[in-house]
Amino acid sequence: MIEIAIDGTAASGKGTLGKKLSEKYSFPYLDTGMLYRKVAYELIKSNKINTEKLEQTCCDFGTIVTFKELKNKNLRTEDVTKLASKIATFPNLRKILNNKQKKFNNLSKKKYGGCILDGRDIGTTILPNADFKFFITASLEVRAKRRLLEKNISFLHENDEKCMLQNLMNNMRERDNQDSKRKISPLVPAKDAHIIDTTIINPEELLLIVTNIIENNMSC
Ligand code: DC
Numbered sequence: 001m002i003e004i005a006i007d008g009t010a011a012s013g014k015g016t017l018g019k020k021l022s023e024k025y026s027f028p029y030l031d032t033g034m035l036y037r038k039v040a041y042e043l044i045k046s047n048k049i050n051t052e053k054l055e056q057t058c059c060d061f062g063t064i065v066t067f068k069e070l071k072n073k074n075l076r077t078e079d080v081t082k083l084a085s086k087i088a089t090f091p092n093l094r095k096i097l098n099n100k101q102k103k104f105n106n107l108s109k110k111k112y113g114g115c116i117l118d119g120r121d122i123g124t125t126i127l128p129n130a131d132f133k134f135f136i137t138a139s140l141e142v143r144a145k146r147r148l149l150e151k152n153i154s155f156l157h158e159n160d161e162k163c164m165l166q167n168l169m170n171n172m173r174e175r176d177n178q179d180s181k182r183k184i185s186p187l188v189p190a191k192d193a194h195i196i197d198t199t200i201i202n203p204e205e206l207l208l209i210v211t212n213i214i215e216n217n218m219s220c
Contacts, residue, residue: 001109001113001114002025002027002109002113002114002115002131002132003105003109003114003115003117003127003129003130003131003132004021004027004114004115004116004117004130004131004132004134004214005117005122005123005126005127005130005132005133005134005190005193006018006116006117006118006119006122006133006134006136007118007119007120007121007122007123007124007133007134007135007136007187007189007190007193008118008120008134008135008136008137008187009136009137009138009143009172009176009179009187010081010143010147010172010175010176011138011143011144011146011147011172012136012137012138012143012198013136013138013146013198013203013206014118014134014136015031015118016203016206017118017134017136017203017206017207017210018031018116018117018118020203020207021116021207021210021211022116024207024211025114025116026112027108027112027113027114027115027116028104028108028111028112028115028116029115029116029117029118030067030101030104030105030115030116030117030118031070031118031119032097032101032117032118032119032120032122032126033084033118033119033120034070034075035062035065035070035097035100035101036084036085036087036088036093036097037070037075037076037080037081037084038061038065038069038070038072038075039058039061039062039065039084039087039093039097040080040081040083040084040086040087041072041074041075041080042061042065043057043058043061043083043087044079044080044083049083054087054090055087055090055092055093056092058087058090058092058093059090059092059093059096062093062096062097063096065097065100067100067104078171081171081175082171082174082175085175085178085179086178088120088179088182089178089182089183089184091184094184094185098125098126101117101119101122101126102126104117105117105126105127120179120185120186120187121185121186121187123135123189123190123192123193124185124188124190125185128190132194132213132214132217133190133192133193133194134193134194134195134196134210134213135189135190135193135194135195135196136196136198136206137195137196137197137198138197138198138199139199140169140172140173140176141165141169142198142199143172144165144168144169144172145165147168147172148161148164148165148168151164194210194213196209196210
């Protein structure tokens with residue numbers, strides 16, 4: 001049974017890698033950031049961002065979140081993105097969501113012989129004994145450009161494009177800092193992770209690098 005842990009910064013290519021590995025090896029894949037995003041989304045939707053019991057409210061939403069609800073494009077807005085990073089600092093919420101991730105991994109391994117998770121603390125906390133650990137990153141500017149392209153905005157004036165890119169870079173820098181400097185389960189590479197910089201490589205090249213590592217180190 002194979003566990004593959006993928007961690008890294010936003011827009012580094014880790015999600016695309018997770019999906020491609022899932023197609024290649026037929027193992028279930030979970031983008032664990034979506035769990036934090038779903039809780040943030042529910043907080044915004046129910047107008048409870050300023051509640052005094054913010055952590056408890058997050059835990060209540062975290063307890064009832066199901067994997068089926070995670071395919072929703074509303075979970076990708078900038079507001080949800082910022083709030084997800086903020087609430088991800090709550091230890092009690094992390095405990096609840098960690099248990100869900102571990103259950104997903106155990107069930108997937110039993111049923112399909114393997115599992116792929118991507119996030120911020122997969123190799124360090126969720127799957128510390130994963131067979132393969134990857135830490136994916138890229139320069140801030142390249143990551144922001146990828147996000148801008150995903151937004152698919154055509155006919156943007158050159159100055160507006162520069163301004164949007166700058167905003168995306170500022171937001172990403174802030175989120176990278178929050179995710180990597182928090183006390184609990186910060187975004188850091190596991191000691192035994194393969195660190196890959198995707199600044200000048202495309203998703204296919206990344207897949208090739210990663211599958212070579214996996215296939216050259218399979219025990220059977
Ligand atoms: O991967 P993402 O951008 O969708 O994640 C959104 C936020 O969720 C991210 O800024 C930090 C948090 N997160 C986390 O703390 N731990 C994880 N395993 C996954 C995401």
